[in-house]
Amino acid sequence: MATRTGAFVSATGHVTDAERYGASFVFGGLLPDDFPPTRGVAAAPWWREVPGAGWRHPEGPGSTLDGREYHPVVHVSWYDAAAYSRRIRARRRHPRPMAPYTAAATVNTDAARTSWSTHRGYVRGRRSRHGISARRA
Template identity: 35%
Template structure:
């Protein structure tokens, strides 16, 4: 782990590239904390599973009584053949398509989980130093508790990603992600159908393949999205006011106008799927969200500790 000295910083976007939920920029104070230098790897997560017998969300059949709480009232129950252990797998189309519907490049695949990230036939053999994926927020929180750590708050995550610089766009500074030499594992080419692999990776990369930021943290941009402890609320920043927020832990509940019935947690940092035409999630202020039971091929986590 790396020690991140506490301090006060300007959280949120000040440029014109942010989404509405990244404004207004506001002052935040965080105490010092320890943070994992890398995303939690397959080897590390395997130790947890072996020691505890933990079964991840993606390895369990959905509970209809729980699932229907996230759906509009009156939604009919799916056939039992559909309520099976599964997860979402990136399935790139063969040609360029409209970017308005992410469902075009995600497939709900039976048997996809952290051991088989792309479904049956895939494997993490020989990939012990790759970030674990297909883990829900619940899985990440369970791992963090087991190792005596916790998930970072959104404020801690952004403070750490900035590497001590208040007004920079990316963990490495302000140079565009595709200028100079590769700085993060992102998408190059035409998303979502063609990745040129300029950064040497067309999918996940092992941890520590790109230079760390000034705090010594690797992959704070790209590779996989990282779960934070906070609930997601689209208007959270606007509720802070002019005061300095002291170690904020996020809103008390989730409010996502796009899906009001689905509570969401914050994810940060972008992934190997981020491209400027669609998702500049590798910006230090970029916020995304997902329901706590969601597993994805491009989402993992890292832990922090105050001790």
């Protein structure tokens, strides 16, 4: 969302690729009729290069984010998205996705039954033919 991108840019000083290059491509249907001709994409001529277009100015220098604060952010590259993701992950101190599960599986291995081990007849990692462990807890 554009508001989160604004907070990210304010906190880190990140400059997006579109801002660095000074232009980005905008769908031609969003441009005014009197927009001067610019370079297009060969395979998709309806995309037009607009100098000054970026996440703050979606259709170029005359446009704003007013009323679009909760719209998806536009004019960001893969590198911009990766920088944002690294920042969010670092702020949340997010563990690796499997860390909670592997920690839970290795702690207290002597426990007779756990929510994940009794599912579908598993008890202490063993599975019996009828869903009941041959070895009693």
